[in-house]
Amino acid sequence: MSMWDKLQKMLSSEEKDTQQIAAPSPTPTPSKPDYLDRLKMAESGGRADVKASTSSATGHHQFIESTWKAMTKKHNLDYTLEDRKDPIKSRKVAELYTEENRQAFKKVFGEEPTDTQLYAAHFLGTTGAKKFVSAKPFELATKVVDRDQVAANKSIFFDKATKKPRTVAEVYKLLKTKIGEE
DSSP: OOHHHHHHHHHHHHOGGGTTSOOOOSSOOOOOTTHHHHHHHHHHTTOTTOBOSSSSOBTTTTBOHHHHHHHHHHTTOOOOGGGGGOHHHHHHHHHHHHHHHHHHHHHHHSSOOOHHHHHHHHHHHHHHHHHHHHSOTTSBGGGTSOHHHHHHTHHHHBOTTTOOBOBHHHHHHHHHHHTTOO
């Protein structure tokens, strides 16, 4: 039984109204061709000049400084931090990062990741996303991810109306909606 089958079984037996985490099809397909365009819209609304107020993230794909530096160094790209705002260079790094995340997920879980899982990896980093995706759906997401990620993304990890922390399932559903996988 795959991890998604187990998750779906747990969701259906524990709380029927929270079945938002849909299992991928038995033969998952790679992300849709427009994934990077949807990622750009989810992260920056398609604007290259967007700068996060809570982190160093900027540009179309909202790369933080450390991820950008690591990716450009690893792939021998002569890009500056300011190049995060360049649409072509940002997309190139997003392609490389997405492929690395896809391969990492496939290696760990033995199946192609969904677009939502790829988005979680972009958003949380590969290690954080693997931990997040492996967590129990009713666990508080704030207990699963890094404290700095929570602080930088309160609108993701806390319900705006109630100010209560969201569960892993609730955050997953939010990410799924943001990346347009529904």
